Amino acid sequence: MTVFQQKQLRPSDGPVQISEEQLMARVRELAAQIRQDYAGHNPHLICLLNGAFLFHADLVRLLDIPLTIDFMQTSSYGDAKQSSGEVKLVKDLSFPISGRHVLLVEDIIDTGSTMDYILRYLGERGPASLKVASLLSKPSRRKVEVPVDYLGFTIPDAFVFGYGLDRAQQDRNLSFITSQK
Numbered sequence: 498m499t500v501f502q503q504k505q506l507r508p509s510d511g512p513v514q515i516s517e518e519q520l521m522a523r524v525r526e527l528a529a530q531i532r533q534d535y536a537g538h539n540p541h542l543i544c545l546l547n548g549a550f551l552f553h554a555d556l557v558r559l560l561d562i563p564l565t566i567d568f569m570q571t572s573s574y575g576d577a578k579q580s581s582g583e584v585k586l587v588k589d590l591s592f593p594i595s596g597r598h599v600l601l602v603e604d605i606i607d608t609g610s611t612m613d614y615i616l617r618y619l620g621e622r623g624p625a626s627l628k629v630a631s632l633l634s635k636p637s638r639r640k641v642e643v644p645v646d647y648l649g650f651t652i653p654d655a656f657v658f659g660y661g662l663d664r665a666q667q668d669r670n671l672s673f674i675t676s677q678k
């Protein structure tokens with residue numbers, strides 16, 4: 498079988514580098530913690546498209562507890578490396594969340610604007626609880642403080658891509674996370 502997916506870091510990759518092995522090890526640790534916290538609660542894990550699609554897929558496969566999933570999409574970056582500052586709802590949820598224990602699964606919290614928008618928007622729909630799992634966080638860039646209940650990695654101020662995150666919509670299929678030099 499030919500494997501087209503880029504598996505190894507390249508000489509052109511920048512200072513922030515998280516290998517596939519490091520990503521999987523951390524996702525396993527987060528899954529163990531989430532499994533323990535949500536056992537018996539039938540959580541509802543919402544994948545925040547597009548960036549979280551691989552993190553969500555890996556996470557839910559490691560959670561051997563009853564759960565449901567849904568998908569939601571907002572956009573504020575488009576193809577740019579700077580947020581437009583305006584968060585737009587692109588795709589709403591398909592299922593109600595009233596009375597559900599909701600865990601939002603996000604790829605990165607940068608300025609915090611996207612997560613702040615989503616927490617306010619979904620908070621009004623009566624979830625039993627509403628928590629956040631984010632693979633990455635850049636605290637030095639925060640403009641709005643948002644809670645992060647489960648965090649994969651804290652990273653410095655660099656534009657990162659791979660493992661779901663894009664560089665002008667490309668490179669979401671890399672198995673690792675890297676940054677521009």
Ligand SMILES: O=P(O)(O)OC[C@H]1O[C@H](OP(=O)(O)OP(=O)(O)O)[C@H](O)[C@@H]1O
Nearest residue numbers: 546547548572573574607608609610611
């Ligand atoms: O904390 P913030 O500064 O708001 O940035 C974080 C958001 O930016 C990215 O979304 P983007 O709008 O690029 O959409 P995408 O997930 O489809 O790439 C990322 O997936 C987060 O949702």
Ligand SMILES: Nc1nc2[nH]cnc2c(=O)[nH]1
Nearest residue numbers: 607655656657658662663
């Ligand atoms: N791909 C990508 N999207 C982001 N959205 C907010 N910060 C980032 C980042 O560093 N990389």
